[in-house]
Amino acid sequence: MSKNLYVISGPSGVGKGTVIREFLIRNPGFMLSISCTTRAPREGETDGINYFFLSKEEFQRYIDQDKFLEWAEFAGNRYGTLKKFIDQCLALDKNIILEIDTKGAMQVKSKMPDAVLIFIAPPSFEVLEDRLRGRHTEDETAIQKRLDEVLEELARAQYFDYKVVNDDLNRAVNKLEDIIRRQDAQR
């Protein structure tokens, strides 16, 4: 693999999506994988852009057909990365970004040891809880499930190659750019 595969994880509500979006605006040559999920679309989300929204049966069929590089269950729903997308990007010699949970990140690292794992951390647990509630995209039950996942996600941060604290968007994106620039220079 001549290009890098960057796996970006972090607890729900940490703002990884925003950091990655800003990174991609500044670095348009990177390919962001579109995951499959059994979660229902949120308002404003579009099939094939934010996710491929699958039924539970379709997702199970994809597992049976070995279509996923990795997949994991998160807060009651399943999420997976398609092998096909990764293969296509590698064939085109493109840098790839996966925004996935920490369980999925561990699977990618064991299958593709050259993958670079970056953990986006919150300044504190309280800030994270406030952000998760403040975005109003989940009901209370879903928020509780996501908060239950947070401690597990934070515990897995030790297995990541780099950590970026998202206390300020611009600072976090700058740090991400620094990490990626350094990694790319090593290729």
Ligand code: 5GP
């Ligand atoms: P959300 O429902 O907020 O979009 O995503 C919930 C969690 O699932 C986030 O931590 C997100 O990074 C993760 N996720 C999204 N796509 C994938 C995927 O393909 N695989 C895995 N393992 N996690 C994913």
